[in-house]
Amino acid sequence: MRALVTGATSGIGRALADRLATRGYDLILVARDADRLATTAEEIRAARRVTCEVLPADLTAEDGLAAVEARLTTERDPVDVLVNNAGIGLPPGGYLGNPVQASMTLNRINVDSVLRLTHAALPGMTARRRGGLITVSSIAGFAPGTPAITYSASKAWATTFGEGLHHLLRGSGVTSTTVAPGFVRSEFHQRSGVSTAHLPDWLWLTPPVVAEAAVRGFERGTPLVIPGPAWRTAYAISRLLPRRWVRTGFARLMSRTSRKGANR
Template identity: 50%
Template sequence: MPTALVTGATAGIGRAFARRLAAEGHDMILVARDAARLEEFADRLRARHRVEVEVLPADLAADTQRAEVERRLADEQRPVDVLVNNAGFGTSGEFWDTDAETVQKQLDVNVGAVLRLTHAAVPGMRRRGRGDIVNVSSVAGFFAVSGSTYSATKAYVTALSEGLSVALAGTGVRIMAVCPGFTQTEFHQRAGLQMGRLPRAFWLQADQVVHEALTDLRRGRVVSVPGLQYKALVAVGRLIPQRIQRMIVTRTTPGRT
């Protein structure tokens, strides 16, 4: 059976990826900070889908713990066929009001972990001539969001994925950035963002994001934007001057006061 490793696997989009890949017959490696939630979820996947599930508790902002995940990805005796870099978090408030340690941790998880885990996985995938890497980015990465370092981290993830997809063309290794918009998960609550003003039409479901992402990956797309509303938003955004973009985003971003 093929094996998939998913980070941030206990909630939201990561959990939906793990459910879908297990249902498709992948053995799973689940990575997250909460060991108890990992074990509970692993038991569910084993019982429902009859697959092997390995749990790997790790805080990807911590060098030594992230290194354990890197070593697992580089283990040629137990190859990983699919890597989903999903772990990440946002913050609320202005840049200067957020303590430097929190901003650094966000950079370490949203950017550093994606870079290091992708770097660990690619050599073995190239040697085997196959492998898939899905980097969970965000629509926010296409826009300059005032007060947010989150959009900057996601712009990096998308650009990295696009660049590597060019470098790996013809190797059998596929890399794609999936860029969802607002999705019904724990993300916004954890970030302390107030989302009550956002119209219902802009909310996506995690399973929808995963379905569209995997469909796009298997069609050979490098960037996936789930949801017609967000496809339209990104397309229109490319036609609007950046000065006007910044004005619109500043006035309409949920959670700003």
């Protein structure tokens, strides 16, 4: 079995790659930084004794997307599991504080690459009647109200897309699991210009916790995974509250814990 993981050199993607390797999956690791990609692959090979291909690719660029699509459609050493993890937030300033190109770039990775790579992978998976998808979304997709509304909207799309695929693929032998974590300790917040200094410790998740929840959910065929008891409780409560309360509550949380930006 072989899994392709995008955004595989840090955070949730790195943890997902490691967790799948412990399950015996050979890996294809995708990221922009070729040197860091090679280092990550070597670390996983040494620790897990699995095969690790590396595929340097910028998913904001047409040639990068095309290269990953080509690997997903090859019949030799086919990909059994596609992990759509790569994602970015808006730069400091949020939606209105940045040129529209910033939001377009965000959508290129958070939406377009997920759409295209999934479309490339699924025909082979359904023909073989095995395999599946893990899509990394965010709890922010359920809670608009942040200045970086493009990010929240992209994750709402990812969740709807992943859950929709779960329904579409029933009976095909292929599954789709979407994982929507809350705050995760990774490089993501620093890259997005987000300050999280005032967040209580009980709200934080770690990449290995998220990855383990995601892989377990995938193995069980679970359509949507919310890691962590605090976030599962918050999600359940949010489904019962008026929508405007959810918008307001999330906006207040973000105004207390971040200067600008988005959350995964």
